[in-house]
Amino acid sequence: MKLTLKVWRQKDAKSKGDFKTYELSDVSPDMSFLEMIDILNEKLIDSKEDPIAFDHDCREGICGSCGLYVNGRAHGLKRGITVCQLHMRSFNDGETVWIEPWRAKPFPVLKDLIVDRSPLDRIMQAGGFISARTGSAPDAHAVLIDHDTAELAMDAAACIGCGACVAACKNASAMLFVSAKVSQFALLPQGHPERESRVLAMVAQMDKEGFGSCTNTGACEAECPKSISITNIARLNREYLKAVIK
Amino acid sequence: MRWIIDFLNSSIGKKIIVSFTGIFLCSFLLVHLSGNFLLFRSDQGEAFEVYSKFMSTNGIIGFLEIGLALGFAIHIFNTLRLTLENKRARPVPYAVNKASENSSLTSRTMFYSGLLVLSFLIIHLKSYFWEHRIVGSDLTMYQSVVESFKDPVYGGFYVFAMVLLGLHLNHGFESAFQTLGLNHKKYTPIIKFLGLLFSIIVPAGFASMPIYFFIYQ
Numbered sequence: 001m002k003l004t005l006k007v008w009r010q011k012d013a014k015s016k017g018d019f020k021t022y023e024l025s026d027v028s029p030d031m032s033f034l035e036m037i038d039i040l041n042e043k044l045i046d047s048k049e050d051p052i053a054f055d056h057d058c059r060e061g062i063c064g065s066c067g068l069y070v071n072g073r074a075h076g077l078k079r080g081i082t083v084c085q086l087h088m089r090s091f092n093d094g095e096t097v098w099i100e101p102w103r104a105k106p107f108p109v110l111k112d113l114i115v116d117r118s119p120l121d122r123i124m125q126a127g128g129f130i131s132a133r134t135g136s137a138p139d140a141h142a143v144l145i146d147h148d149t150a151e152l153a154m155d156a157a158a159c160i161g162c163g164a165c166v167a168a169c170k171n172a173s174a175m176l177f178v179s180a181k182v183s184q185f186a187l188l189p190q191g192h193p194e195r196e197s198r199v200l201a202m203v204a205q206m207d208k209e210g211f212g213s214c215t216n217t218g219a220c221e222a223e224c225p226k227s228i229s230i231t232n233i234a235r236l237n238r239e240y241l242k243a244v245i246k
Numbered sequence: 247m248r249w250i251i252d253f254l255n256s257s258i259g260k261k262i263i264v265s266f267t268g269i270f271l272c273s274f275l276l277v278h279l280s281g282n283f284l285l286f287r288s289d290q291g292e293a294f295e296v297y298s299k300f301m302s303t304n305g306i307i308g309f310l311e312i313g314l315a316l317g318f319a320i321h322i323f324n325t326l327r328l329t330l331e332n333k334r335a336r337p338v339p340y341a342v343n344k345a346s347e348n349s350s351l352t353s354r355t356m357f358y359s360g361l362l363v364l365s366f367l368i369i370h371l372k373s374y375f376w377e378h379r380i381v382g383s384d385l386t387m388y389q390s391v392v393e394s395f396k397d398p399v400y401g402g403f404y405v406f407a408m409v410l411l412g413l414h415l416n417h418g419f420e421s422a423f424q425t426l427g428l429n430h431k432k433y434t435p436i437i438k439f440l441g442l443l444f445s446i447i448v449p450a451g452f453a454s455m456p457i458y459f460f461i462y463q
Contacts, residue, residue: 006341008341019341069340069342069343071342071344072340072342072343072344072345072347073344073347073348077347098341098342100340100341100342103336103338103339103340104335104336105334105335105336105337106335168348170332170336170345170349170354171332171335171336172332172335172336173257173332173335175257203256203257203258204252204256206257207256207257210334210335211257211335212257212331212332212334212335212336213257213258213260213261213328213331213332214257214261214425215328215332215353215356215421216353216417216420216421216424216425217348217349217350217353217354218348218349218350218353219345219348219349222347222348222349223348230424230429231429233424233429234424234425234427234428234429235427235429236258236427237258237261237262237424237425237426237427238426238427239427240256240258241258241262241426241427244249244253244259
């Protein structure tokens with residue numbers, strides 16, 4: 001396969017970036033998207049150019065490190081996967097591929113395609129935890145909780161914190177992320193003692209970081225690699241309202 | 247008291263106020279529409295005149311009118327605030343962005359459909375409320391409604407605004423419930439269906455009036 005790549009290049013957080021065009025031939029359809037960038041980077045290193053900086057770690061869709069805006073979509077055109085799970089067979093021979101970093105005011109570009117996602121960590125630090133020691137996993141029948149609720153909590157806990165919801169949202173809102181984190185605790189008994197203080201603290205931190213507000217377009221849910229549902233955002237609103245009026 | 251201010255300034259608080267006022271404005275649309283259907287009675291506007299006299303002179307209605315004006319003002323003020331904040335949250339746009347792949351056009355254009363409905367509202371208030379209640383007119387309300395609907399430009403704009411109102415309601419109705427935290431596997435499909443019906447029937451009901459008078463008068 002032959003591809004024309006339009007890649008955002010930016011030296012550091014203070015520099016102004018722009019798109020650079022690269023031609024890449026002999027791309028195997030079986031390569032992952034990140035392997036394709038690896039090949040390009042080897043060529044750049046060979047020609048004494050600065051390789052493209054991008055975040056990656058596990059390369060199997062569970063760590064949440066990678067995240068690129070590919071051809072106008074967070075993690076590329078396929079649903080329910082991260083960009084490391086995207087394969088070159090999803091593209092056409094001769095196609096032009098635009099590769100951009102996540103765009104949001106709270107996520108400043110550090111270099112090329114790497115953005116600073118520490119606002120998500122600060123939201124977690126504000127309340128995304130249980131203070132008391134909960135011990136190791138209890139016996140299945142020790143904590144009474146029905147199967148459906150356990151599944152809902154697990155679905156919310158599948159969030160890998162990649163930031164695709166922020167990237168895809170027209171308002172750069174982090175509400176899907178925050179709602180998933182609030183839900184995974186609110187649904188289970190271990191999370192109940194700090195239920196109200198948690199949601200208040202996490203929403204306050206989210207607002208402080210400068211994320212936009214949800215307008216229920218559903219773009220986040222569509223682009224989330226873990227397909228986390230916006231029913232969690234309704235739960236977040238509910239939890240918040242309950243905590244405020246209590 | 248601090249908690250109320252914090253709530254009203256929080257992202258979710260602002261959204262909740264928008265949805266509450268939105269649902270309130272939806273209820274106003276129903277009342278307004280049912281009253282306006284009196285225009286269709288073949289009594290040369292007699293019943294409509296009684297209705298509009300009652301609406302403009304009754305004390306309780308006058309009190310409710312203040313609530314309605316506040317409802318509009320708060321809805322518009324909060325959406326304006328949220329829109330500005332949301333724009334600020336993405337200062338650098340994407341070079342390529344395929345939003346149509348992950349969200350509906352009506353959901354992404356709420357600010358613009360709302361802005362056009364607002365411009366309609368201003369013109370609408372000018373032609374009826376301002377002319378009759380503030381300036382005073384020799385025509386009856388019925389006569390001035392019929393007169394204005396004879397003008398194809400005014401009637402056309404009216405119908406166009408109702409299409410936009412429909413698009414605004416199409417997303418707004420179900421969105422209001424989601425913001426209030428009412429998302430449930432049993433009830434959300436019903437809310438979505440009612441929202442679709444509401445966003446078609448109410449604007450179509452209003453739009454039927456200029457179309458009817460343009461054709462039959």
